[in-house]
Amino acid sequence: MDQRIKAFLLVVLFQVSSAAAQTDPQDAAALNSFKRLWKNTPPNWNNPDPCNGNWVGITCNSNFRVISITLSSMGLEGQLSGDIGSLSELQTLDLSYNKGLTGSLPEAIGSLMKLSNLILLGCSFSGPIPDAIGSLKQLVFLSLNSNSFSGEIPPSIGNLSKLYWLDLADNKLTGTIPVSSGGTPGLDMLIHTKHFHFGKNQLKGTIPSRLFNPNMVLIHVLLDGNQLTGSIPSTLGLVKTLEVVRLDRNSLTGTIPSNLNNLTNVQELHLSNNQLTGPMPNLTGMNVLNYLDLSNNSFDPSDIPQWFSTLQGLTTLAMEGTHLQGEITSAVFSIPQLQSVNLKNNQINGTLDIGAKYSGQLQLIDLQNNLISNVLEGRGYSNSLFLQGNPFCDSSTGPSTNYCTLSQQSIPTYSTRPKNCLPPSCPSGQMSNPNCKCAFPYNGTLYFRAPSFSDLSNESLYISLESSLMNSFKTAQLPVDSVSLSNPRKDSDNYFDLDLEVFPSGTERFNELGILNIGFVLSNQTFKPPKGFGPFFFIGSPYGAFADLSSRSNNSVSIGVIIGAAIGGFLLVSALLCAGYYAIRQKRRADSVEQNKPFSSWDPNSSGSTPQLKGARWFTFDELKKCTNSFSEANAIGSGGYGKVYRGTLSTGQLVAIKRAQRGSMQGNIEFKTEIELLSRVHHKNLVSLVGFCFERDEQMLVYEYVPNGTLKESLSGKSGIRLDWTRRLRVALGSARGLAYLHEHANPPIIHRDIKSTNILLDDRLNAKVSDFGLSKLMGDNEKDHVTTQVKGTMGYLDPEYYMSQQLTEKSDVYSFGVVMLELITARKPIERGKYIVREVKMAIDKTKDLYGLHEFLDPAIGLGTTLKGFEKFVDLAMSCVEESGADRPMMSEVVKEIENIMQLAGLNPNADSASTSASYGGTGGGHPRHPYNDDLFDYSGGYPAYKVEPH
Template sequence: MMCSKIGQILLSVICITISLISAQDGDVVFLRALKDDWKNTPPSWDHSSDSCDSSWEGISCTNGRVTRITLANMQLSGELSGHIWQFTELQILDLSYNKELIGSLPPEVQNLRKLTELTLVGCGFTGPIPDAIGNLESLTSLSLNSNSFTGSIPASIGKLKNLDWLDLTGNKLTGSIPVSNESTPGLDMLSNAKHFHLGDNQLSGEIPPGLFNSTMTLIHLLLDNNKLRGTIPSTLGLVTSLQVVRLDRNSLSGNVPPSINNLVNTSGMFLSNNQLTGPIPDLTGMNLLNYVDLSNNSFDPSPAPSWFSTLLALTTIKMHNTNLRGELPRDLFRIPQLQKVDLSSNMINGSLDITSNPSTQLQLVDLQHNQIEGFIQRDQYEDSIVIILADNLICRESGVTDRYCSSHTNITTYSTPWNNCGPASCVSNLVLSPNCQCAYPYKGSIYFKAPSFSSLENSTIYLSLHNSLMALFQDAGLSVDTVSLKNPRRNADDYLVIDLEFFPSGVPRFNRTGILALGFALSPLKFIPPEGFNYIYFFIPESYEFLPGTKHKSSNTGIIVGSAVGCCVLVGILVLVGTYCFLRKKPAQQAQPFALWDPTSGSGGVPQLKGARSFTFEELQKYTNNFSEINNIGRGGYGMVYKGSLPNGQLIAIKRAQDGSSQGGLEFKNEIELLSRVHHKNVVGLIGFCFDKGEQMLVYEYIVNGTLKDSLSGRSGIRLDWIRRLKISLGAARGLQYLHDHADPPIIHRDVKSTNILLDERLVAKVADFGLSKPLSDANRTHVTTQVKGTMGYMDPEYYMTQQLTEKSDTYSFGVVMLEIITARKPIEKGRYIVREVKEAMNKNKELYDLKEVLDPAIGFSSQPNGLERFVDLALRCVEDTGNQRPTMSEVVKELESIMELIGLNPRIESSSSTSASYEGTSKDYNYPDSSDSLLSYSEGSLPSKLYPE
């Protein structure tokens, strides 16, 4: 222990000495510290003595100091350590779409006083947003959306007088919206802000009237999908600059204030799915309004409002289930830009007349579930306009076959057209671009939250978006050959979603520099889409397999200065290092428990193993064909995973630690001793390990059918019916029960998820990946107090709040997996949480709890899936907020066994043995993807505990 402390002190002295002596660059010390803190940093991050040369990809400087760090979608993993807060000249920090960047945002963020843009979109950050954020007085953009931040919105944000863009969408924020008073600031003080994006959270309370005032310059107010209640404040009408208002999917009630029509610059008004009452709001005078959605509110019964036909910019009218009644005026359909009218589920009667010069852009009139008696339509409009009158009086007569009496599903299949080039094919995983070039594209989806149009079939719309993107790339000097747009659609939140593929120019794939430049260009602050899209959007990229980066040389100046500095301190460093090595020499065996252990002779320090054997490096090198690329079946934060074959033919999976991720010898010894004691048919078995030639490797049994997630998503080609899903659930539950009740010592897995449940050749479930597991000692038989780690969406909220890890934390995660098994949905998808989705959708008074909309159709509904309701009940008990309300895994196993008995199966036989005939497809040598969800990899924040000293 003393030696370790002395060594740390000496190393610290060396680093501090170099940073003080070096006249050229102090920031390089902190860059190197970041390189040590994070995994998967760009390979070009060498040991340059100049932080401002091209070796540091994603780093930009001004006057010799680091002013910009942009590392979006680089597959970084780790936490925001104290080192990043040392860049006191930093102006832009963008670490977006690195899902394995986890942990909290510490108060030290306030050190970045010159920061203008803080962008941490789509990462894995948790915990509260610190009040210290309000000390960043230069901040103009704060984008923390699509993380798992909790707690309330800091009132201190109101002190950011220069803030233009505030985006906290898609977190778990609670509490009320802060407004100022005599002692505290609030969001109402942000008179220069144009964007309040606070949707998809759990904000509660009323929308405070004091939030709005006439000095504000807001153009986008997004409060959708929260738990807000009370009335819409009349003060909203004071902010006449507003262009988009989204208050939908809350619990707002009462009358819509008459002042709403003061918003004369508004193009999109979304008030749907609330509990609004009183008269239908009068929107007269809102002449720029394109898109209005008032659906699913309880307005007073009334005829279609007269303002319909006066707002000539309208493209979309949605008033589903709003108590409309009476006959529709013919003028309604003459609005010149009208594309879609949805007035379904009302009490509209009389005759529908669409004969008087309807809009040439009109595509859909949905009036199903009304009381319409007649329909008049000119023949020339019959094919161009889709009319839906199902469940109206006109369609209830026997023998009616008119096509307008059936429901209609509009499927859009647009994709960017080919540029007059002949047919061609590409090898390997390359894709043919619209310019007929074979390349590996950078893919993602772009979401527009409030487009002004409804039509998804107008190719001119997508051409304008394509041209805007290409102009952006050309202006930025990016080597993008073309962009392909595909599959435009509206999602459940009424966002327009378009899939994009970006193709590189002149090379088969982008390198890291190219991806960094693309990510920076696609920021909402940089790219403004063409008219009609409204630039409230976000881009979600897919992970990308990079070309190896070019290793840059340090600048000559850096070499000269570095050499001079090195000469000055060389003697001192040698003395310090020599002293350090001398002090370390005697206790070497204690620091490296395997240092004197020869696995062939059984000498001292041998770990106490049960059933696991040691391998030499040469053996594993031979079994994997020298760790060849073809044997590489995955990777994670710990390192690469290779497939191998033992001399007896047994297949193995070898998890090989990458440089920099190896833990200490003592910790490695403890881990293999723990894993070697785990033996159960529903737990992936440890065959052995390698601690040789500086390598640390774990050798597991190879599981041929990959992860449960791969089968649920269809990626593996295996179809899982209800019976098979039930058997898999029981197998996985038994594996966890074994860890809790029978392992010695008991083990809490801490990262239960569908990617850590593997399926063997008979589709028997096996729990895998113990990188975050915690044993329960004799002194801590009920819980372990430990730093919060795990995967967002599966994590126990009680563990997160108290930092007390219990066996019931695994129960919670398993409950989420159970919901994933019956829905085939991700736990968190586009900001929507599967637990909440199921709870809100279910109705116990109806068949299958009325969950058919959220259940995976592949389960099969041709016959009643017996036991599914009990399965849902059990899953929801597992995801109760507090651990004392959840069952133990032993109780979960018993209930699953009872469900199997209910449907006539013997749980003792069926869950442990089945044949390949029980599912579609045959057992195969599964090709594990090179992604964060690979076999036995530490994924989605699931990093080995050794990387986080506790």
């Protein structure tokens, strides 16, 4: 190129860069040093100015100081230089999943006084962790796992008083666990830290008794796979917040502390493969324990502990090689959620009787190499039972059974299925996603360090995990179309591993920004797996679908960059002019909208007066189009005769469900108006919230909070995959009753719902009940305190017969419908089935002289038969009082609430506690894919607008 042209372009570039603010020179120098040291940096790092050039993975503040570096899964290669210490405003450093990053962590990292997140997991860093890391007083999240760090854990980490997450697992760390002494800091000082993840290292010495104290809020202590010796300190039993304890695969000795059963919040306890001795521990009182593994220790010989059968939450019982003896009773196998029992290599004798009431989830019983001489057969159990190495298999009857044949256990398989479509044949390198679109997925592996389940064949587990992943990505507004899970397995560390593929939305490949944002959601634990999966980490693979990696790193300023910068300067001025024009235009448009209210075109002759709004937001059509990706099929989550329902993510990050009527169809205006009016004026945690609505361009759309776990009906029928035991059904009943009581007695004016049924009760992510669908509801005016004369509407089976006969609607009509729902809760039957009415059938069958009022044949098996249904009879009494023929004989909803609270207290439950941490731990034994709350049967409604099923009478 002519030198005069080059000189001219350089002058233009200088003038443009001088006119605009530039990256702080110190920060720019540090980033440019990384660019020179690293291979495979993003293409736009060739721009000379990181902040103005919007370098991928670099975030700057208004003063053009670098505050964040997030570059996960970029395929970076090289070392982290000491220049990192120059970035004095840096708050987040995430270089995860870059296996090509090697070398040691520079001491200069201790200069980053504002750093709150240091995430380097899944790289290849080595050498000691610098002691200077203890200077990072603002550090909240420290994740250095899955590298090759060596040396000792720096005691200075004890100075990090704000630390929440500490993960040093899967390295080559040696030495002892540091605790404070004589002015030297230690990990015992981390009283606000919730996560100690130190597994899979080479730590030695004892677990210091000073490591634990009652002021700590730890929930995870993971020390598995080290070389620790000595006894388990009794101070561990002082940390009552603990939920997961893994001390397995060490060389621990001595007895298990007797106060370990103080840890009543522990759900997973792994002490296997040590050298523990003494008496078998008594774990009575650890009532939420799901997973117990004490295998391969040298306890004193003991009979099968009676406390086994008191742990009603157990899914997995592993006591291999623990010197158990005596006869095992059927009570062990009747634990309701039990999935796996491993008692092999013991001295269990006598007759094996699994019993008739064994857990419906029980998949494996392994009793190999014991002294069992007889087996009571014909009890219906047909899953895996291993008895090789018992006298029974040497007898004349033993060899004829499958129990004595060492058969290969079936390996669980799962792969996300296509969503009602036929996968196409994709070009090389691309894969068909669950929505049958070809794309380049982002791959990696999810590792769950302490799952609470052992049955990997339960499909509802994977569906729940897929849903949670998608919710996290959508909440973060990431360009993700779908996710796919496959190849579930348990590895040699007893971790649960799954392959994950994440597919892009609206295109066949991710850009760099999309990949690093997905990586960050997974690396910094923004994604929270469903309850039961336990602590996790993710290792992502380099994304190979960008442009050619060999051309991505260019360390010189090319003529093309100079030309681009010069053109950019011109465009900058043009953009400013356009921005000013756009702002004026938007202001005028906003003024026009304000003058033209959304209901100015409402037809009062056909639909009544304009809705009276109290807080519901009006959305434009364009806003809802944008947040649903142009109403894409990928976001469609339900349908009906009126149209479809879409999942959307608002600009605030809120996940919503958008009901969209068929375009041009203006049927159901009264119901549309009613729901907006009612839901905009009522606010209660047990009522579905209306976020807003759209009424323009001949469109009718309602925007609700997104309720992820479907309808009560779907859970009772098994379609959702969520299992509701007696406790959870009581909580659902209480939540629904509280929502109704609010409508009847606290809303102003009072509201009668008029269509209470199991499809109109939704369950959120914690299984809290939310009453929905107010299109048939009626306001009680001052002159209508006793009743409203109105045309009869509702759903057959739930309809109050007094209302049906008199057309006099009162709040007692809702009470009747709620009584039917209560009966549905205990029977899981439809209100009218094969011509039989549930109210009449139950009323005729009740025998108060018998246990459970003699209603055994009516009870839903999933309710937890075999356990004590405390308060069941009072619950039935309350339900029958709600369905009395005369409304005057029925209780008020506030009285119903009070009685359910009393029943729960009788059952030893706190009526004011949340239903669950998350819903995922309540997966049932089957049921297939969970159906969404916004699906077909919820919208079968003769008025034409979504959400209400009205039976003509």
